[in-house]
Amino acid sequence: xxxxxxxxxxxxxxxxxxxxxxxxxxxxxxxxxxxxxxxxxxxxxxxxxxxxxxxxxxxxxxxxxxxxxxxxxxxxxxxxxxxxxxxxxxxxxxxxxxxxxxxxxxxxxxxxxxxxxxxxxxxxxxxxxxxxxxxxxxxxxxxxxxxxxxxxxxxxxxxxxxxxxxxxxxxxxxxxxxxxxxxxxxxxxxxxxxxxxxxxxxxxxxxxxxxxxxxxxxxxxxxxxxxxxxxxxxxxxxxxxxxxxxxxxxxxxxxxxxxxxxxxxxxxxxxxxxxxxxxxxxxxxxxxxxxxxxxxxxxxxxxxxxxxxxxxxxxxxxxxxxxxxxxxxxxxxxxxxxxxxxxxxxxxxxxxxxxxxxxxxxxxxxxxxxxxxxxxxxxxxxxxxxxxxxxxxxxxxxxxxxxxxxxxxxxxxxxxxxxxxxxxxxxxxxxxxxxxxxxxxxxxxxxxxxxxxxxxxxxxxxxxxxxx
Amino acid sequence: xxxxxxxxxxxxxxxxxxxxxxxxxxxxxxxxxxxxxxxxxxxxxxxxxxxxxxxxxxxxxxxxxxxxxxxxxxxxxxxxxxxxxxxxxxxxxxxxxxxxxxxxxxxxxxxxxxxxxxxxxxxxxxxxxxxxxxxxxxxxxxxxxxxxxxxxxxxxxxxxxxxxxxxxxxxxxxxxxxxxxxxxxxxxxxxxxxxxxxxxxxxxxxxxxxxxxxxxxxxxxxxxxxxxxxxxxxxxxxxxxxxxxxxxxxxxxxxxxxxxxxxxxxxxxxxxxxxxxxxxxxxxxxxxxxxxxxxxxxxxxxxxxxxxxxxxxxxxxxxxxxxxxxxxxxxxxxxxxxxxxxxxxxxxxxxxxxxxxxxxxxxxxxxxxxxxxxxxxxxxxxxxxxxxxxxxxxxxxxxxxxxxxxxxxxxxxxxxxxxxxxxxxxxxxxxxxxxxxxxxxxxxxxxxxxxxxxxxxxxxxxxxxxxx
Numbered sequence: 001x002x003x004x005x006x007x008x009x010x011x012x013x014x015x016x017x018x019x020x021x022x023x024x025x026x027x028x029x030x031x032x033x034x035x036x037x038x039x040x041x042x043x044x045x046x047x048x049x050x051x052x053x054x055x056x057x058x059x060x061x062x063x064x065x066x067x068x069x070x071x072x073x074x075x076x077x078x079x080x081x082x083x084x085x086x087x088x089x090x091x092x093x094x095x096x097x098x099x100x101x102x103x104x105x106x107x108x109x110x111x112x113x114x115x116x117x118x119x120x121x122x123x124x125x126x127x128x129x130x131x132x133x134x135x136x137x138x139x140x141x142x143x144x145x146x147x148x149x150x151x152x153x154x155x156x157x158x159x160x161x162x163x164x165x166x167x168x169x170x171x172x173x174x175x176x177x178x179x180x181x182x183x184x185x186x187x188x189x190x191x192x193x194x195x196x197x198x199x200x201x202x203x204x205x206x207x208x209x210x211x212x213x214x215x216x217x218x219x220x221x222x223x224x225x226x227x228x229x230x231x232x233x234x235x236x237x238x239x240x241x242x243x244x245x246x247x248x249x250x251x252x253x254x255x256x257x258x259x260x261x262x263x264x265x266x267x268x269x270x271x272x273x274x275x276x277x278x279x280x281x282x283x284x285x286x287x288x289x290x291x292x293x294x295x296x297x298x299x300x301x302x303x304x305x306x307x308x309x310x311x312x313x314x315x316x317x318x319x320x321x322x323x324x325x326x327x328x329x330x331x332x333x334x335x336x337x338x339x340x341x342x343x344x345x346x347x348x349x350x351x352x353x354x355x356x357x358x359x360x361x362x363x364x365x366x367x368x369x370x371x372x373x374x375x376x377x378x379x380x381x382x383x384x385x386x387x388x389x390x391x392x393x394x395x396x397x398x399x400x401x402x403x404x405x406x407x408x409x410x411x412x413x414x415x416x417x418x419x420x421x422x423x424x425x426x427x428x429x430x431x432x433x434x435x436x437x438x439x440x441x442x443x444x445x446x447x448x449x450x451x452x453x454x455x456x457x458x459x460x461x462x463x464x465x466x467x468x
Numbered sequence: 469x470x471x472x473x474x475x476x477x478x479x480x481x482x483x484x485x486x487x488x489x490x491x492x493x494x495x496x497x498x499x500x501x502x503x504x505x506x507x508x509x510x511x512x513x514x515x516x517x518x519x520x521x522x523x524x525x526x527x528x529x530x531x532x533x534x535x536x537x538x539x540x541x542x543x544x545x546x547x548x549x550x551x552x553x554x555x556x557x558x559x560x561x562x563x564x565x566x567x568x569x570x571x572x573x574x575x576x577x578x579x580x581x582x583x584x585x586x587x588x589x590x591x592x593x594x595x596x597x598x599x600x601x602x603x604x605x606x607x608x609x610x611x612x613x614x615x616x617x618x619x620x621x622x623x624x625x626x627x628x629x630x631x632x633x634x635x636x637x638x639x640x641x642x643x644x645x646x647x648x649x650x651x652x653x654x655x656x657x658x659x660x661x662x663x664x665x666x667x668x669x670x671x672x673x674x675x676x677x678x679x680x681x682x683x684x685x686x687x688x689x690x691x692x693x694x695x696x697x698x699x700x701x702x703x704x705x706x707x708x709x710x711x712x713x714x715x716x717x718x719x720x721x722x723x724x725x726x727x728x729x730x731x732x733x734x735x736x737x738x739x740x741x742x743x744x745x746x747x748x749x750x751x752x753x754x755x756x757x758x759x760x761x762x763x764x765x766x767x768x769x770x771x772x773x774x775x776x777x778x779x780x781x782x783x784x785x786x787x788x789x790x791x792x793x794x795x796x797x798x799x800x801x802x803x804x805x806x807x808x809x810x811x812x813x814x815x816x817x818x819x820x821x822x823x824x825x826x827x828x829x830x831x832x833x834x835x836x837x838x839x840x841x842x843x844x845x846x847x848x849x850x851x852x853x854x855x856x857x858x859x860x861x862x863x864x865x866x867x868x869x870x871x872x873x874x875x876x877x878x879x880x881x882x883x884x885x886x887x888x889x890x891x892x893x894x895x896x897x898x899x900x901x902x903x904x905x906x907x908x909x910x911x912x913x914x915x916x917x918x919x920x921x922x923x924x925x926x927x928x929x930x931x932x933x934x935x936x
Binding site for chain 1: 495497498499502503504505506507510511513514530531532533534535536537538539542554555556557558559560561562563564565571572574581584585588594600604605607609610611620621623793794
């Protein structure tokens, strides 16, 4: 097959850009840093949304929608928050043909406006917990944009909850982290993320603790795929989110927030893509089986349509490609680029022998299969390849992760992958040094792999890496 | 039952506001004209979205996402379009802490930016039709905002398509009008809309034809619930959306656009609401059956939970209210306000007799029903009340619509409802006169009720009304 993309080993960033363009996943927008998500990319995002939405609702949160426009004064009420976001804001100064009395900020995140309404809606302990989520676009001005990874506008879900106690807030932030984020990423996206605590330097502006899911990309770098924050009482005090307890006292609530975004599309590409294009895990794929008419004649198109119907009846998300006026080779290259998990190729010669060819995107294998057995073969391939993609990614992560004991060793290891190093060997000074060399502490984990409550716990392991 | 809302007959606009506040559907946002859609309102919107999305995909369109920010210069390329939208624009002048070289407009609609990308993506006739849809927020500065009806930011879907011929474009604009919009509104929302052609004065800025779905609200006014536009070659020429035909000639495409928005929530309230609150048609309702524990004791909560499970197993969207620490009367009032189609009340006294009470929101009837028969009774009520709500709304529309022959009679009739009058008796001058009295031509229809192609066809009927 002719070379379609710049090989990953030659130039990984270029490969990433090529893939997005040639698979028609997205385009750059006209305003610097914005993006157009094309149908092939958006269909994957819709599947991510549906799977995530199910998990968020199962965790008890309800969807709502808060305004895009936030008064500038709101941002200023929480000191760390305004400091963190000020350099990234887009500001509306004119509306309806007139200059506005107060400038309006286009939401970079909605903690402040949601805080304002939580304060209105919460009266007594009976109103807690208040568990909200919204699907929305947000804007953070980007000087060095990269599609899906850093864009001036992106799509995301942001959850915001209020609780009666710190313990309740912590438990919920962790529930979302594990039951929604980690579960989706590992079991649907097939990305074996490491889940841990951010250092105080890396945490969200205004949070008291930030938990993160970190994935290893195909070049050994890390990508933060989702975060869940304990906000303590910082926003509750800034917006007076308070409740009367069962005992009648007035108490400030404890809040959390958590988000995942279209950045997951970038993570998917960089975790599973290969030199022929994207590979989409079957549970995620909008099209799981792509039935192709190789060449028409002798009832080929009819046979392909029958296979399409049989696969659909078996619960497979399936599409039929009968565009025989376009060369088969070109369509096959496009199918590879798009990463459909399984192709079913139906051509006159194979069909005459009673066969169709089942092609698996994960390993490229091509198996002539009796037409009557195709559905079963496809179902088996989909089940196996969901696991195979995850296991490949895990094996790669393990192969590129080095266990070391000193900061210098960790910085060396971070040139090609991840370093696991005792947090006590890094500390705040070591973190500053690492940052100076383009390496960050991605997260802290306990010896047993679980997520610490604070960075002051003993015997923590720090994961150091370069990151997107 | 104590008076919860201002009665509709006393003050319809006040009733509308009261209902939205007390049913906790939405709130005003901090920036004038924006809104917060609360979980109870958003859950209905999600159901509208799901039903609409199914229909749009069935019509062959694919979802995509285009940027919120549009260069001001794009808006200016189509003369009527910029003139139509200029007074309503929100303008971003600062980003990332700096003044921008070119001001950026927050999208009021996406014809222009999508036109730019259609031009890039379309090369030959094989690329047509190009059928795109997006779910997004848009901003149109509102001086007299009203929640759901006119807000400075609202949520919507906007479809944008490109075709090889005028006939193809027209057929698709009408396909969406009937198969997506009219079908959803009539058969899911239960709103018996009239579908027709807008006059040239009322059509969309830049369109050559605008088709509309008009519903009658509970005060006899009209609400435009969705529109579908033929854009001719106006945008294709402004953005150079062209293709090479099978014969090798370079031709401009013909484009359409079409949209429905959170305004449908306002239409739902004003079409079906009564003095006790909202009434949601069963096919639309996020919660179709609301099982209430009247008072705990003697296995009541267990029996209610069993009924919840049995209803869920029967495919009913169901919720259980076992908050017995809140007075039953208050919860029942809230359930009326929210408009759940059916309530199943489970209390100790009825349960001792083997019964639960099935309460239908549509007519307020309360039927003690043997527990074993509740599922069947609920299913029957849901089916009947979907039709009943539609038929009530249709009967009301018919009762408030007057057939007249002169403009003056039409203007008189429009003080209480709709007037049907020969378009030849109105004309452009009559339309100006009507507008001066707060009455608009909602749409034009043919004698057989079908939708005309142009306002110049003979024997058209104009529908005149006051409108939101």
